[in-house]
Amino acid sequence: MPQSYIKSILDARVYEVARETPIHEAGLLSKRLDNNICLKREDLQSIFSFKLRGAYCKMSRLGRERLDRGVIAASAGNHAQGVAVAARKLNTKAIIVMPLTTPGIKVDAVRNLGARVVLHGDSYDDAAAHAVKIASDEGQTYVHPFDDRDVIAGQGTIGMEIVRQHPSPLDALFVPVGGGGLLAGVAAYVSYVWPDTRIIGVEPEDAACLQLAMNKGRRDKLPEVGLFADGCAVAQVGKEPFRIIRETVSEVITASTDEMCAAIKDIFEDTRSIAEPAGALALAGLKKYVEREGVQGRDLLAIVSGANTNFDRLRYISERTEIGENREAVISVAVPECPGSFKRFCSALGRRNITEFNYRYADTDMAQVFVGLSVTPGGDDLATLAERLRKRGYTAEDMTHNEVAKLHIRHMVGGHAPLGLRDERVYRVEFPERPGALLRFLSGLGQRWNISMFHYRNHGAAYGRILIGIQVGKTERRALEDVMDHIGYPYSDETGNRAYQLYLGGAA
Incomplete structure (x- = not known):
């Protein structure tokens, strides 16, 4: 039963390396969404992620004999840094197996913390299999990123802090999901102390391994996972996390890439900090929940789980943010190929901000114009515009959710x-x-x-x-x-x- 975790969470020695992070009242978001919205700021940890809690809880309970043999873990980033920090504090050697695809900034960060990095394979699964083999051959303890009771207990200290810091039980708590360790730990504690609080897991829609398991009633493996929210790119939810989650969690919500990008912007506007995609995932789910349920005046909290992202990714994130907020649409419009046609088309759009306009001559009769433009969120503004264009003789097609259009075509329009x-x-x-x-x-x-x-x-x-x-x-x-x-x-x-x-x- 999840109650068995309460003592383990209370006894976790995470504060030897972790800090008790604050709850931030998101004033701008609260006003815009007409609810009381708070953010649990795990991005403020020393490694900019919650992962050091679980890693240290696990390793601090190993005993000196096992620590002297060393530890090993597989990770593309945040868990790796957590294990490295814990190893330095506990005076043990750590090996981190990372995929060859891991960005250099994350590899350097782990090395700078004193761990030995082994690069192997193109995916987390490749790295994990190699780490398990090394552990078996050389006798180190393998520190799993989520499917481990002590790791789950360490992450559960976040739930303990939320209960202590928030003045009253929340109406709903939103937690990001990868392998399920964070959600399981938080849910085990919060569901025990605040049984009426809805606990909601949030996954990337292209890596929804928990939703798959909940729908089937058993764990199963996704054939492939999306990689935008790399901190949550897991093909199968952990066995122990799933056992807890199915007893404590109210539902699972999925969020798209665009919705995560919009949530990153929301967090920045309220905190002036930049979350990684997985770090903004819970807030993206919170916003979908508010829109779906139409709730007002509720106490809602999302965990901001991390802020380890490459600077180069900000360009892509900013491009997708407006679409994620439903403030921008991308449309394709057939326009007559004749003098003055562009001016007439712009007049048909009305006093509306155009964010992108791509065109190249291709036909003597009609031109295809790729247009990005501002729309009003939460209504039927785009449908109204499409009808307006139709009445003026234009054929418009919505490309807002066409991944090929957004990732490639918008940069290639050339005939x-x-x-x-x-x-x-x-x-x-x-x-x-x-x-x-x-x-x-x-x-x-x-x-x-x-x-x-x-x-x-x-x-x-x-x-x-x-x-x-x-x-x-x-x-x-x-x-x-x-x-x-x-x-x-x-x-x-x-x-x-x-x-x-x-x-x-x-x-x-």
């Missing part, structure tokens, strides 16, 4: 392929952002097929994204996809994507 281009298939591919990865992909394709289009843009993340056009006949498509399956990078066929067809496909 259709020549009439002579035949048999083009278009794929969106993700590959690990490290030296040689792109070359491996291109080498794997070989010289059997011609590449007819290519777009790549660095977003400062662990994985890069490309949009590639390949000329391949119908009889060869299965062979091409067999080769791509063998290369092993996640991909999807986007030949039928409307944004591609309008702006980059074969000329009409």
